[in-house]
Amino acid sequence: MANLLRVDASIRTEGSVSRAVADSAVAAWSTEHPGSTVCRRDLTGSPLPADAWARAVTARGVAEPARTAEQRDALALVAVLADEIIAADALVLASPLYNFGVSQHTKTWIDLLIADPRLGPGTTVLEGKPALLVVAQGGGYREGTPRHGWDHSTAYLERILGDNFAMDLRSVVADLTLAAVNPAMAHLTTDAEHALAAAHEEAARHGKSLGAAA
Ligand SMILES: Cc1cc2nc3c(=O)[nH]c(=O)nc-3n(C[C@H](O)[C@H](O)[C@H](O)COP(=O)(O)O)c2cc1C
Numbered sequence: 001m002a003n004l005l006r007v008d009a010s011i012r013t014e015g016s017v018s019r020a021v022a023d024s025a026v027a028a029w030s031t032e033h034p035g036s037t038v039c040r041r042d043l044t045g046s047p048l049p050a051d052a053w054a055r056a057v058t059a060r061g062v063a064e065p066a067r068t069a070e071q072r073d074a075l076a077l078v079a080v081l082a083d084e085i086i087a088a089d090a091l092v093l094a095s096p097l098y099n100f101g102v103s104q105h106t107k108t109w110i111d112l113l114i115a116d117p118r119l120g121p122g123t124t125v126l127e128g129k130p131a132l133l134v135v136a137q138g139g140g141y142r143e144g145t146p147r148h149g150w151d152h153s154t155a156y157l158e159r160i161l162g163d164n165f166a167m168d169l170r171s172v173v174a175d176l177t178l179a180a181v182n183p184a185m186a187h188l189t190t191d192a193e194h195a196l197a198a199a200h201e202e203a204a205r206h207g208k209s210l211g212a213a214a
């Protein structure tokens with residue numbers, strides 16, 4: 001039976017654009033694969049411990065019997081997260097832009113994945129696995145806009161998933177999500193509505209193609 005791993009990083013549950021757009025992708029995936037399972041990891045609902053990564057990395061240089069309980073727990077967590085993505089037939093990662101950078105929750109998840117020897121640099125276990133990155137941004141960073149280049153999250157996530165893990169990656173960006181609530185962005189409301197509709201459409205299309213590729 002096909003298995004999709006869905007990872008969410010928005011700090012919101014109500015009104016989250018990244019979660020809603022990911023829903024469109026997952027619905028399309030489920031239609032493509034009736035009876036498939038969706039394994040969910042909510043990085044903000046159940047945050048990963050921020051100190052686990054350092055403990056896991058330092059534990060590697062310590063002989064097993066000499067490891068602390070915290071180091072063992074961190075290595076066990078790393079293995080669970082790696083097992084999850086390795087077992088999945090496809091991945092949907094929904095990660096908003098925060099403070100012009102990658103969500104700290106997403107970064108912790110990625111660092112822990114890379115701490116597993118099966119997923120470290122040069123490994124190929126995720127190569128070709130279909131993946132969709134869903135990004136939500138309050139502002140707009142497209143080419144030609146004043147803040148083009150200020151989004152330091154999307155390219156990083158694409159680098160990790162598409163190049164470091166060599167996954168078969170697609171991306172969807174829903175931008176201008178703050179236009180509806182920020183008076184300074186009122187003139188962008190229509191653009192934001194179009195961007196959101198396009199993001200849902202693209203996500204559904206990609207969700208279907210994830211299913212076909214997997
Ligand atoms: C603490 C915080 C920081 C944010 N920083 C940025 C930012 O640097 N640039 C931006 O375009 N939007 C920023 N936003 C807006 C979010 O990217 C936007 O609301 C997005 O839709 C959040 O994803 P969600 O709708 O899935 O919750 C920020 C939002 C919060 C709560």
